[in-house]
Amino acid sequence: MENRNYNLWIGLGVGSVIGALAYRFSRTSKAKKLKEKACDAFHKIVGQAENVLDEAKEKAADAGEAVADKVANKASDFAGKADDFKSKMHAVASEARK
Template sequence: MENRNSSLWIGLGIGSVIGALAYRFSRTSKAKKLKEKVCDTFHKIAGQAEDMLDETKEKAVDAGKIVADKVADKTLDLAEKADDFKSKMHTMASDMKK
Protein backbone atom coordinates (compact mmCIF):
# COMPACT_ATOMS: atom_id res chain seq x y z
CA MET A 1 0.00 0.00 0.00
CA GLU A 2 2.84 2.33 0.83
CA ASN A 3 4.41 1.80 -2.60
CA ARG A 4 1.19 2.89 -4.36
CA ASN A 5 0.92 6.07 -2.30
CA SER A 6 4.53 7.01 -2.95
CA SER A 7 4.05 6.42 -6.70
CA LEU A 8 0.96 8.60 -6.59
CA TRP A 9 2.81 11.46 -4.87
CA ILE A 10 5.74 11.17 -7.24
CA GLY A 11 3.39 11.26 -10.22
CA LEU A 12 1.53 14.26 -8.83
CA GLY A 13 4.82 16.07 -8.20
CA ILE A 14 6.15 15.41 -11.70
CA GLY A 15 2.80 16.39 -13.25
CA SER A 16 2.76 19.64 -11.26
CA VAL A 17 6.27 20.54 -12.38
CA ILE A 18 5.48 19.80 -16.02
CA GLY A 19 2.24 21.78 -15.75
CA ALA A 20 4.01 24.77 -14.24
CA LEU A 21 6.69 24.69 -16.96
CA ALA A 22 4.06 24.41 -19.68
CA TYR A 23 2.15 27.36 -18.21
CA ARG A 24 5.35 29.41 -17.99
CA PHE A 25 6.28 28.59 -21.58
CA SER A 26 2.79 29.42 -22.84
CA ARG A 27 3.12 32.99 -21.51
CA THR A 28 6.33 33.86 -23.41
CA SER A 29 6.35 35.94 -26.58
CA LYS A 30 7.82 33.01 -28.53
CA ALA A 31 4.89 30.86 -27.50
CA LYS A 32 2.42 33.54 -28.60
CA LYS A 33 4.15 33.83 -31.98
CA LEU A 34 4.13 30.06 -32.35
CA LYS A 35 0.43 29.99 -31.49
CA GLU A 36 -0.28 32.65 -34.15
CA LYS A 37 1.71 30.73 -36.75
CA VAL A 38 -0.15 27.53 -35.93
CA CYS A 39 -3.53 29.31 -36.17
CA ASP A 40 -2.57 30.90 -39.49
CA THR A 41 -1.44 27.55 -40.84
CA PHE A 42 -4.70 25.90 -39.80
CA HIS A 43 -6.69 28.69 -41.45
CA LYS A 44 -4.71 28.24 -44.69
CA ILE A 45 -5.20 24.48 -44.59
CA ALA A 46 -8.93 24.90 -43.97
CA GLY A 47 -9.21 27.32 -46.91
CA GLN A 48 -7.33 24.94 -49.18
CA ALA A 49 -9.50 22.04 -48.05
CA GLU A 50 -12.65 24.01 -48.86
CA ASP A 51 -11.26 24.89 -52.30
CA MET A 52 -10.40 21.25 -52.97
CA LEU A 53 -13.88 20.18 -51.83
CA ASP A 54 -15.53 22.70 -54.17
CA GLU A 55 -13.33 21.55 -57.06
CA THR A 56 -14.14 17.92 -56.33
CA LYS A 57 -17.87 18.69 -56.28
CA GLU A 58 -17.59 20.45 -59.65
CA LYS A 59 -15.69 17.53 -61.16
CA ALA A 60 -18.24 15.05 -59.81
CA VAL A 61 -21.10 17.06 -61.30
CA ASP A 62 -19.29 17.28 -64.65
CA ALA A 63 -18.60 13.56 -64.63
CA GLY A 64 -22.25 12.90 -63.80
CA LYS A 65 -23.37 15.03 -66.72
CA ILE A 66 -21.02 13.19 -69.09
CA VAL A 67 -22.27 9.81 -67.91
CA ALA A 68 -25.90 10.93 -68.19
CA ASP A 69 -25.28 12.16 -71.74
CA LYS A 70 -23.66 8.87 -72.74
CA VAL A 71 -26.49 6.85 -71.22
CA ALA A 72 -29.05 9.03 -73.01
CA ASP A 73 -27.22 8.57 -76.33
CA LYS A 74 -27.05 4.81 -75.92
CA THR A 75 -30.70 4.69 -74.92
CA LEU A 76 -31.65 6.72 -77.98
CA ASP A 77 -29.63 4.36 -80.21
CA LEU A 78 -31.32 1.37 -78.61
CA ALA A 79 -34.77 2.94 -79.07
CA GLU A 80 -33.99 3.58 -82.75
CA LYS A 81 -32.87 -0.02 -83.23
CA ALA A 82 -36.01 -1.27 -81.47
CA ASP A 83 -38.14 0.96 -83.74
CA ASP A 84 -36.34 -0.41 -86.82
CA PHE A 85 -36.86 -3.96 -85.58
CA LYS A 86 -40.56 -3.25 -84.98
CA SER A 87 -40.89 -1.85 -88.51
CA LYS A 88 -39.18 -4.93 -89.96
CA MET A 89 -41.45 -7.24 -87.96
CA HIS A 90 -44.55 -5.39 -89.19
CA THR A 91 -43.27 -5.60 -92.76
CA MET A 92 -42.61 -9.32 -92.39
CA ALA A 93 -46.04 -9.85 -90.89
CA SER A 94 -47.68 -7.92 -93.74
CA ASP A 95 -45.76 -9.97 -96.31
CA MET A 96 -46.84 -13.21 -94.66
CA LYS A 97 -50.48 -12.20 -94.73
CA LYS A 98 -50.36 -11.67 -98.50
Protein backbone atom coordinates (compact mmCIF):
# COMPACT_ATOMS: atom_id res chain seq x y z
CA MET A 1 0.00 0.00 0.00
CA GLU A 2 2.85 2.35 0.85
CA ASN A 3 4.42 1.67 -2.55
CA ARG A 4 1.27 2.88 -4.34
CA ASN A 5 1.19 6.08 -2.32
CA TYR A 6 4.86 6.60 -3.00
CA ASN A 7 4.33 6.21 -6.78
CA LEU A 8 1.35 8.55 -6.62
CA TRP A 9 3.41 11.29 -4.92
CA ILE A 10 6.26 10.85 -7.38
CA GLY A 11 3.80 11.07 -10.31
CA LEU A 12 2.18 14.20 -8.87
CA GLY A 13 5.60 15.78 -8.33
CA VAL A 14 6.83 15.02 -11.84
CA GLY A 15 3.52 16.18 -13.34
CA SER A 16 3.71 19.44 -11.38
CA VAL A 17 7.24 20.12 -12.58
CA ILE A 18 6.31 19.39 -16.20
CA GLY A 19 3.20 21.57 -15.90
CA ALA A 20 5.20 24.46 -14.43
CA LEU A 21 7.80 24.21 -17.20
CA ALA A 22 5.12 24.04 -19.88
CA TYR A 23 3.43 27.12 -18.41
CA ARG A 24 6.75 28.99 -18.23
CA PHE A 25 7.65 28.22 -21.84
CA SER A 26 4.14 29.02 -23.07
CA ARG A 27 4.51 32.59 -21.83
CA THR A 28 7.58 33.38 -23.95
CA SER A 29 7.43 35.59 -27.02
CA LYS A 30 8.25 32.65 -29.30
CA ALA A 31 5.33 30.71 -27.87
CA LYS A 32 3.02 33.71 -28.39
CA LYS A 33 4.17 34.04 -32.00
CA LEU A 34 3.66 30.33 -32.53
CA LYS A 35 0.18 30.58 -31.04
CA GLU A 36 -0.65 33.52 -33.35
CA LYS A 37 0.62 31.59 -36.37
CA ALA A 38 -1.45 28.58 -35.38
CA CYS A 39 -4.57 30.76 -34.96
CA ASP A 40 -3.96 32.43 -38.33
CA ALA A 41 -3.50 29.06 -40.01
CA PHE A 42 -6.68 27.77 -38.37
CA HIS A 43 -8.68 30.80 -39.55
CA LYS A 44 -7.25 30.41 -43.05
CA ILE A 45 -8.24 26.73 -43.11
CA VAL A 46 -11.74 27.57 -41.87
CA GLY A 47 -12.09 30.21 -44.59
CA GLN A 48 -10.96 27.77 -47.27
CA ALA A 49 -13.32 25.12 -45.95
CA GLU A 50 -16.22 27.58 -46.16
CA ASN A 51 -15.28 28.40 -49.75
CA VAL A 52 -15.13 24.71 -50.67
CA LEU A 53 -18.49 24.14 -49.01
CA ASP A 54 -20.06 27.04 -50.94
CA GLU A 55 -18.65 25.72 -54.22
CA ALA A 56 -19.96 22.24 -53.44
CA LYS A 57 -23.43 23.66 -52.73
CA GLU A 58 -23.39 25.54 -56.04
CA LYS A 59 -22.27 22.45 -57.96
CA ALA A 60 -24.93 20.33 -56.28
CA ALA A 61 -27.59 22.91 -57.17
CA ASP A 62 -26.37 23.02 -60.78
CA ALA A 63 -26.37 19.22 -60.98
CA GLY A 64 -29.88 19.15 -59.54
CA GLU A 65 -31.08 21.62 -62.15
CA ALA A 66 -29.49 19.58 -64.92
CA VAL A 67 -31.15 16.40 -63.69
CA ALA A 68 -34.50 18.17 -63.35
CA ASP A 69 -34.19 19.48 -66.92
CA LYS A 70 -33.40 15.99 -68.27
CA VAL A 71 -36.32 14.48 -66.37
CA ALA A 72 -38.64 17.21 -67.64
CA ASN A 73 -37.49 16.63 -71.23
CA LYS A 74 -38.01 12.87 -70.94
CA ALA A 75 -41.43 13.41 -69.37
CA SER A 76 -42.35 15.78 -72.17
CA ASP A 77 -41.23 13.25 -74.79
CA PHE A 78 -43.20 10.53 -73.04
CA ALA A 79 -46.30 12.77 -72.88
CA GLY A 80 -45.99 13.44 -76.62
CA LYS A 81 -45.74 9.73 -77.35
CA ALA A 82 -48.73 9.06 -75.11
CA ASP A 83 -50.74 11.68 -76.99
CA ASP A 84 -49.75 10.07 -80.31
CA PHE A 85 -50.77 6.66 -78.99
CA LYS A 86 -54.08 8.08 -77.73
CA SER A 87 -54.77 9.62 -81.15
CA LYS A 88 -54.01 6.31 -82.87
CA MET A 89 -56.29 4.45 -80.47
CA HIS A 90 -59.13 6.94 -81.14
CA ALA A 91 -58.60 6.47 -84.87
CA VAL A 92 -58.71 2.66 -84.48
CA ALA A 93 -61.86 2.95 -82.35
CA SER A 94 -63.49 5.22 -84.90
CA GLU A 95 -62.66 2.77 -87.66
CA ALA A 96 -64.04 -0.10 -85.63
CA ARG A 97 -67.37 1.72 -85.10
CA LYS A 98 -67.87 2.32 -88.82
